[in-house]
Amino acid sequence: MSWIAFLLMVILIQMLTILLLEYRMPSRAVAWIFILYMTPVIGALIYYFVAGKYTRRKTVRRKGPQLRAEMKQVWYEQIKSFKLTSSDITDSLTAEPLPNRLGRLLESIPDSPITMRNRVRVLYNGAETYDSILAAMEEAQEHIHIEYYTIRSDHAGQRFIEMMKRKASQGVEVRLLCDGVGSRQMKKGxxxxxxxxGVYVSFFLPPWIALLDKRINYRNHRKVVVIDSRIGFVGGINIGDEYLGAHPKLGYWRDTHLKIEGDAVKSLQYIFLNDWLISTGEAVMRPAYFSHPAQKGSQSVQIIFSGPDTEWDTILEVYFSAISTARKYVWVTTPYFIPDPSILMALKTAALSGVEVKIIFPKIPDSVLVRWAALSYLEELMQAGVKFYQYTRGFVHSKCIVIDGSIAMVGTANMDMRSFFSNFEINAVLFDAATIRRLESDFQGDLLDCEEVLYDRFVARSFPDKIKEAVGRILSPLL
Incomplete structure (x- = not known):
């Protein structure tokens, strides 16, 4: 009996510890307590290695605040030449006027200037994206900086590997930064x-190092390519055959990527070099990496980013503000839908106030538990008037939001709590009317490959399905 009492005391102490450490996020605390209750000893070990606060890690402090300060100084010197205000966007008449509150938020985001002299091309799928990136790499003369969550050693990956090797042999400076977990299957050869x-290769938090340092939960989910400071790419597409529709289960892969030329490329460059510093400890913030490009266009673009090492939850805050200030419509495409309480309330409030809210998500999941969690949110949102559409042609991996014809966002961030709080993410905020119309057209085209989730049928789902969704909902802050 004493052993039972001792075990109960240990569990109680562990639960109290979680409550004290996670009090700022009650839903996260509940999820960890649920895991601890189901697996008392294993759950505590998982929490110890997985749930540590990234910014408390000694390795972050060791990376050198002085180096980071020097890098920022170079960056701020560059910002002076092209930073705009939100009123400049409205005055340029490139899109519908932004709500004042949203415009002021965007203008106040640190290290994320709004830039004007850009040309943006929307890329619709993996094949188009790969061809565009490889063509730009072929023309590189000075440097190629590549950052991906996943690079595989399959056919698609070999195209990029061979290109990097060849350009490095030609004297082009090539850096490759991959996530240690997302690219763990890349062959050692x-x-x-x-x-x-001659390619500089680094892996962001390799699994064993991250586990021992208690940062395994924090992944670099960004996809960034910068070529000669002139051309940049950002969006949802990693490098692998599945993005060409070769996945045996998921089939056709629908995704969105951007090619950007102009001043916004400097922001992509800055983010890559900061991530390179975190991964390698090497500061390579050279002024040459920000050589002033020729004017490429007149489109306004803002690159925003967030991660566990930043003080702001920037992407979450921009999503919340954009949805909260919407006047006509909010169209969302996301492969993973696990909104935090603020986004959940923003979507419900927008729909209840008469804003058209439509959300596309996959019918065929790549994670069953994540799908259960996503479905757990549908009923209350549909009661408020939000409409959901399941993509049936294959797997939709696009991360895109279009609002009121005034603003759109494309990038790496899903509408889930992992992207909001745990991952290193990056999005492009777009204000150009023509680009927004293109994304609107893509959304409407994707709706043709969807089936709507009907409320009456959904609420009649089986009791076992509701139990699965309840489990997914409890664990959703950790997914």
């Missing part, structure tokens, strides 16, 4: 071949 060819 390919990594060695890249390094032997």
């Amino acid at each position: 390919d990594i060695s071949a890249l390094r032997e060819a």
Whole structure:
């Protein structure tokens, strides 16, 4: 009996510890307590290694605040030449006027200037994106900076690996930064071949290092390519055959990526170099990396980013503000829908106030638990008037939001709590009317490949399905 009492005391202490450490996010605390209750000893170990606060890690402090300050100084010197205000966007008449509150928020985001002299091309799928990136890499003369969550050693990956090796042999400075978990299946032979060819390769928090340092939960989910400071790419597409529709289960892969030329490329460059510093400890913020490009266009673009190392939850805050100030419509495409309480309330309030809210998400999931969690949110949102559409042609991986014809966002951030709080993410905020119309057209085209989730049928789902969704909902802050 004493052993039972001792065990109960240990569990109680562990629960109290979680409540004290996670009091700012009650839903996260509930999720961890549920795991602890189901697996008392294992749950405590998982919490110890997985749930540590990223910004408390000694390794972050060791990276050198002085180096980061020096990098920012170079960056701020560049910002002076192209930073705009939100009123400049409205005055340029490139889109519908922004709500004042949203405009002031965007203008106040640190290290994320609104830029004007850009040309943006929307890329619709993996094949178009790969061809565009490889063509730009072929023309590189000075440097190529590549950052991806996932790079595989399959056919698609070999195209990029061979291109990087060849450009490095031509004297082009090539850096490759991959996430240690997302790219864990990349073959060691390919990594060695890249390094032997002169490519600088680094992995962001490799699994064992991240586990021992209690940062395994924090992943670099960004997809960034910068070529000669002139051309940049950002969006949802990693490098792998599945993005070409070769996944045996998911089939056709619908995604969105952007090609950007102009001043916004400097923001992509800045973010890549900061991530390179975090990963390697090497500060390479050279003024040459921000050489002033020729004017490419007149489109306004803002690059925003967030991660566990930043003080702001920038992407979450922009999503919330944009949805809360919507006047006509909010159209969302996301592969993973696990909104935090603020986004949940913003969507409900927008729909109840007469704003048309439509959300596209996959019918065929790549994670069953994540799908259960997503479905758990549908009933209350549909009661408020939000409409959901399941993509049936294959797997939709696009992360895109279009609001009122005045603003659109494309990038790496899903509408889920992992993207909001745990991952390193990056989005492009777009204000150009023509680009927004293109994204509107893509959304309407995707609706043709969807089936609407009907409220009457959904509420009649089976009791076992509701139990699965309840479990997914409890765990959703950790997914």
